[in-house]
Amino acid sequence: MSDSFSGIVIYKKDYRERDALVKIFTQEYGFKMFFIKNYHRANHPLHSILFPLTYNQYVGTIHADGLSFIREGVALNRFLSIRQDLTQQAHASYLAQLFDASIEDQQADHALFQLFLNILQAMAQGKSAQLLTIYGELHLLQRFGIYLHWQGCKLCGRLKGELDFSMALQGVLCQQHYLADPHRLHLSSNTVKVLILMAQTPLSQINNIQVRPETLKEMRYFMDQIYQEFVGIRLRSKSFLEQIEQFQGSLKPSSNEK
16 A cells, blocks of 8 residues: 655665665654665665655655655755755754654654744745744744743733843743842843744744844854753754854954954
8 A cells, every 4th residue: 555645854874785764754644764775776766855854745655663665756845955055954954853853753743844844945945044943943842841931021921121031930021020030041122022023923924034143142042041951952963053153153254354
């Protein structure tokens, strides 16, 4: 019996001498591992639809346990602009691993699949990879059992005026209640308001948001603190992404250069 399904390739690794294992985030069955026999044969018909970070339609055999198989397929979106840009590729690869870590294998999650696909599509259209990564991290928190309070000040509900974020209270604090947490993050109010917007708004409605570099830097700091304190995972792809961004930052001319 043949199964038809669509999916985004997460990674591929060699298996034995001639074969390969490919992990795909499928829309219908969640994350699945596929065995590809003789993958390293020069003219293997599946080469073009098994590149990481491509979205394809497949026909194969899905097994509830163990490895599944692919017989044929057709490309739906190759995301060439992402795969050809080292920064975008690093961001997309990190998100792929993070989405993979957020749910168990073989667990269908249509909303999660659509979120990942939408982020890749927005990135391929030239939207900020940094902003999209933060958006993805924010919306994955609940999958890790983390529920942050964005609806207003955690103590009074206030949303106007100066705002900050409390790690202890796991939510927003207004200026009137800053003393409730002496160790609040001391984020700029603008950063907190952008985070509130991103946490509560569909991706399609924030594609055109403009964020200043200093705000983006604070948002990155915030997400790193949240994932370190509450999620507790450290992915290899995150380290690579940080190295890429540090290298690119070192290439930027300083303010003293003309």
